[in-house]
Amino acid sequence: MKPGERWEFAAFWSGEVLWDVSMARYSTLRTGGPAEALVTVTHLAELKKLLAWLEERCIPWRVVGRGSNILVRSKGFAGVIIQLRGEFNHVIRLEESVEMGSDPVFVRAGAGCSVAKLVAWCTNHALGGMEFMAGIPGSVGGAVRMNAGAWGRAMADSLRSIILIDRLGQVMEVDHSGLRPGYRRMELAQASLDDLIVVAATFVLKRGRQREILRKCRENLKKRREKQPANMASAGSFFKNPEGDSAGRLIDAAGLKGLRHGQAMVSPDHANFLVNIGGATPEDILSLAGEVRERVYQKFGIWLEPEVHII
Ligand SMILES: Cc1cc2nc3c(=O)[nH]c(=O)nc-3n(C[C@H](O)[C@H](O)[C@H](O)COP(=O)(O)OP(=O)(O)OC[C@H]3O[C@@H](n4cnc5c(N)ncnc54)[C@H](O)[C@@H]3O)c2cc1C
Structure with missing residues (x-):
C-alpha cells in the first residue's frame, strides 16, 4: 500500500x-x-x-x-x-432437494468451510459422494480452485455449481457445464478463476447408509496415513503428476529421498512431499524444489510442474 x-x-x-x-x-x-x-x-x-x-x-x-x-x-x-470466515463457513441442504425427498440431494457449502467439516456434515446426514475428500486438508474454496481430489475422483465430479465474486464485486453462479476442470486446477469456460473468488459451492450428493459412508471415510483416512509422512509440515504433493506417471516415483527413482536444502527435505516416506523439518525458510523449500526438478529432468527428461501455488 x-x-x-x-x-x-x-x-x-x-x-x-x-x-x-x-x-x-x-x-x-x-x-x-x-x-x-x-x-x-x-x-x-x-x-x-x-x-x-x-x-x-x-x-x-x-x-x-x-x-x-x-x-x-x-x-x-x-x-x-x-x-x-463467518457466514462463509456454512453447510446447508438446499430446499429443492429436501422437497423432492429423493436423489440427488444438493448441499451448499461456503468457501471458508473446511473440507473436514463438509465431509463430517455429509456423513452425519447420511449423504454420500464426498468420502474421497476425507483427510484432504483445506477449505471448500481452495479445494474448488485446486480441483482437489484423491482415489480417482476430484471436486469437479461432485459439483453442481459454484458461486463466485469478481473484482468489481459482482456475484455470479456458474453451473457444471460452465466449468473447465483440469488436473489440480479449475477454470471457467469463459474466464480464468485467477481474478475471481469462490464464495460457495453446491454439491450433488446421494442418500446412503451412514455406516457405509463412515466406513469409506475411515478407509480413505487409513490409506492416507499409510502413504503420507506423519506429523511433518508439508503442502502435500509438491509437484503435479506428469501424464501417465507419478512425480513421487520419478523423484524416488532419481535417488532424491532424504535430499536436504537447509531445513527442507524430500520426505524419506513419500518422495513427492517436501517437508519442513523445523525452521525451513521459503528459499530452502524453493531451492530444494529447484534441485528436484533439475535432477528429475536430467534423468528422465521430464520437467515437474509444482502443484503448490507460489505467492
Ligand atoms: C498433508 C496434505 C495432504 C494433501 N493431500 C491432497 C490430496 O490428496 N489431494 C489434493 O488434491 N490435494 C491435497 N493436498 C493439497 C491441499 O490440501 C489442497 O489443494 C486443498 O484443496 C487446498 O485448499 P486450501 O483451502 O488450503 O487452499 P490454499 O492452500 O489456501 O490456496 C490454494 C490456492 O487456491 C486459491 N484459493 C483459496 N481459496 C480460494 C477461494 N475461495 N476462491 C478462489 N481461490 C481460492 C489460493 O489463492 C491459492 O492459489 C494436501 C495437502 C496436505 C498438507
Whole structure:
C-alpha cells in the first residue's frame, strides 16, 4: 500500500486485520514471508465493499483458504490477503432437494468451510459422494480452485455449481457445464478463476447408509496415513503428476529421498512431499524444489510442474 493508505484502510475496515503478519502461521508448510495485511471477511456484503475499495486504489489482493497448498516467498505479499470466515463457513441442504425427498440431494457449502467439516456434515446426514475428500486438508474454496481430489475422483465430479465474486464485486453462479476442470486446477469456460473468488459451492450428493459412508471415510483416512509422512509440515504433493506417471516415483527413482536444502527435505516416506523439518525458510523449500526438478529432468527428461501455488 502507498504511504497513508494503511491509515485510510484502518479507518475504512471495521473487521479483523493483521499487519505485516508472517504467513508461516497460515500455511501448512509452516514457512512463508509476511503479508502486508491479512483480513478476515465474514459476510458477502463486506467482501464486496472490500474488493471495491482495493480495486479503486489498485491494491493487490489474494484470497487464501487454509494454506495447505501455498508457499509465500520470503519477500512476502505486498497487498491484502483475504480469508473467508463467518457466514462463509456454512453447510446447508438446499430446499429443492429436501422437497423432492429423493436423489440427488444438493448441499451448499461456503468457501471458508473446511473440507473436514463438509465431509463430517455429509456423513452425519447420511449423504454420500464426498468420502474421497476425507483427510484432504483445506477449505471448500481452495479445494474448488485446486480441483482437489484423491482415489480417482476430484471436486469437479461432485459439483453442481459454484458461486463466485469478481473484482468489481459482482456475484455470479456458474453451473457444471460452465466449468473447465483440469488436473489440480479449475477454470471457467469463459474466464480464468485467477481474478475471481469462490464464495460457495453446491454439491450433488446421494442418500446412503451412514455406516457405509463412515466406513469409506475411515478407509480413505487409513490409506492416507499409510502413504503420507506423519506429523511433518508439508503442502502435500509438491509437484503435479506428469501424464501417465507419478512425480513421487520419478523423484524416488532419481535417488532424491532424504535430499536436504537447509531445513527442507524430500520426505524419506513419500518422495513427492517436501517437508519442513523445523525452521525451513521459503528459499530452502524453493531451492530444494529447484534441485528436484533439475535432477528429475536430467534423468528422465521430464520437467515437474509444482502443484503448490507460489505467492
Ligand atoms: C498433508 C496434505 C495432504 C494433501 N493431500 C491432497 C490430496 O490428496 N489431494 C489434493 O488434491 N490435494 C491435497 N493436498 C493439497 C491441499 O490440501 C489442497 O489443494 C486443498 O484443496 C487446498 O485448499 P486450501 O483451502 O488450503 O487452499 P490454499 O492452500 O489456501 O490456496 C490454494 C490456492 O487456491 C486459491 N484459493 C483459496 N481459496 C480460494 C477461494 N475461495 N476462491 C478462489 N481461490 C481460492 C489460493 O489463492 C491459492 O492459489 C494436501 C495437502 C496436505 C498438507
